[in-house]
Amino acid sequence: MPEQDELQHWISGSARAGRSGRTIPVLDPATGAEVTSVPLASAEEVGEAVATAKVAGRAWRATSLGRRADVLYAFRQILREGADELARIISREHGKTHGDALGEIARGAENADYATGIPELLKGSFSEQVSTGVDVHSIRQPLGVVAGITPFNFPAMVPLWMCTTAIACGNAFVLKPSEKVPSAAVVLARMWRDAGLPDGVFSVVHGDKGAVDALIAHPDVAAISFVGSTPVARGIYAAGTAAGKRVQALGGAKNHMVVMPDADVDAAADAAVSAAFGSAGERCMAVSVVVPVGDVAEPLVAAISRRLPALRVGPASDPDTDIGPLISAEHRDRVLGYVDAGVAEGAELVVDGRTGDLPDSGYFVGPCVLDRVERSMSVYRDEIFGPVLSVVRADSYDEALSLVNEHEFGNGAAIFTRSGGAARQFSFDVEAGMVGVNVPVPVPVAHFSFGGWKSSLFGDARIYGPEGVRFYTRDKVVTSRWQRDSTAGMSLHFPSS
Known part of the structure; x- marks a missing residue:
């Protein structure tokens, strides 16, 4: 018998029971025993998560950078305080030692640290008087709803590589975790809620290939982030870009x-x-x-x-x-x-x-x-x-x-x-x-970016750090000219050349 009841999706700030009728067991790899079961979302359930994310994302985009940073600060504190329990859950479903799981969480938390600097990271540029009376400035704006499809080997770290930056940039984030290690994703969802993130900005839909295909096909999903094997990364990159989405797909290694x-x-x-x-x-x-x-x-x-x-x-x-x-x-x-x-x-x-x-x-x-x-x-x-x-x-x-x-x-x-x-x-x-x-595992710190070359990365954007900010935003350039205006009681002089 499983150690706990069936897991649930996380949509609009609360747990939602699966309705597809399809579930699979989640096993403890140290014993082979079932610890829980996980629902496999239907396309309709994926659509529900995306729809609520789209609505929540509009309000979150309008939220001030200072308020977003406050939520990130609160989240990073909750994540650190809950690291021991989260590590225990990861060890049970993945099998890695408690120390390895704590290390994974710590590396993921670095990305929350980085994302707290979002007021600085989203600063644009300005050029005055590019032509007579004309100024130009650039701004970076969120994409809308973005999705993360994450692997079994890092149930907390890889989602944190994605969601912290995406959310700080003003997007709503839908996570499809590995069905082999699904529980950590729900813990992260509760942490986001407790940090003050508005309902719907972070969602979790469990599932298999059907859920992945539904996310790729959904017209309101603007971007896909993926980490996994090279054959799957190549397929997701091809399908996602064919559907007009931004895709960063990290594949295998040797x-x-x-x-x-x-x-x-x-x-x-x-x-x-x-x-x-x-x-x-x-x-x-x-x-x-x-x-x-x-x-x-x-x-x-x-x-x-x-x-x-x-x-x-x-x-x-x-x-x-x-x-x-x-x-x-x-x-x-x-x-x-x-x-x-x-x-x-x-x-x-x-x-x-x-x-x-x-x-x-x-x-x-x-x-x-x-x-x-x-x-x-x-x-x-x-x-x-x-x-x-x-x-x-x-x-x-x-x-x-x-x-x-x-x-x-x-x-x-x-x-x-x-x-x-x-x-x-x-x-x-x-x-x-x-x-x-003289460093065997050269994973970059959070203020750089992670990604390989050749068949280890599909797409031109690496994950987290500066490239993560660029991936989850798009640049807008505003060229403006203001006409003479003396309504404020000021005498304005515009040079003729």
Whole structure:
């Protein structure tokens, strides 16, 4: 039996029971037990959420920037005060450890911090006397109703990447969270209500592809923000732009970490372990490929392998757990299939997490390290999204660089070196949207923007930060000329030239 009743949508500031008659179970991936069920919205229910958002958005757009900032300040405080309980909910449905969930919330809260500066962020520009008696100024205005479609791996952080900026800019926001981890979205909705956000400005509709298609097709949805796999991102970008909408669609990744011969091997090994296996590798910025250059390969692989037996695989409810379960039985089997394929294709499995001290129930895979991986292997080509680290050895910097630049994905890349010259050259050369120098997971802080290159991003706008503000607003340029006016008792003089 589920631990709680069926979840509900959140429309016009309150919970709404699903009416479609379709539900699916939400499972605890550490046990496989059902914790709740989630309704799958019909197109009519999506339409109801959009309609209420459209009405609420008109009034919210007219709300002063100072009042919007006040709501953001209140929201960020409520979010921080409720972080522990929200993290518990995330851990139950996703499986990540409590510490990982708290870290996710903290990174999401940074975007609320950034959005409190909306009076500064929306400042326009002004040019006086561009022609005789003519002035020009620019302003940024909200789009109206915007939608976010978010993935299972960050149930709080990714929605916060989107909604904080969108709402601060004056839009109404409709969230369609992953049906695998739906509860965090409803908690965020209550937090927005408690912060004083008017009813209807933030809505949640649960659902599957049918709900996504309804949002894309709805004429009153002006923009779509999406984070997920590359095939889905590509499809949403194509469908959304064909429907005349703005779309930012963030896709998959295969993040490389290049380790130069002069690198600190212990520091590089620590970084690789935390970046590859944290949150069971279910992160779009996880390091999934380590590229040791030259003679550093043997000591680096050995150092990584020595660290892995100390990692404890188990449920998030155990405070000693380092690596939790994968999201579902299907995904676990998919990850194991990639490991099997890597071995069959000739890679050396130096750490085998397929068996060993794993819990009897749930969807667990221990850390796996495949050495001597080749470019042609599926474990190298594809995004696996699990605790699997591939080691692709390179003889030179140029060969290592070519691995990164020739890959389909270009989300993030990192280099570990003691050489400032090598680090600068890598930053100059590498074809990736986010680059780390002795930093394995280079997620930008909130006042920059997040997004990759190549098949990791569809659309020309990255998420949050300055590009988020630009995505959720449109620029208007006003050219004005005022005629002579002496009705105020003033004598005005206009030059003839």
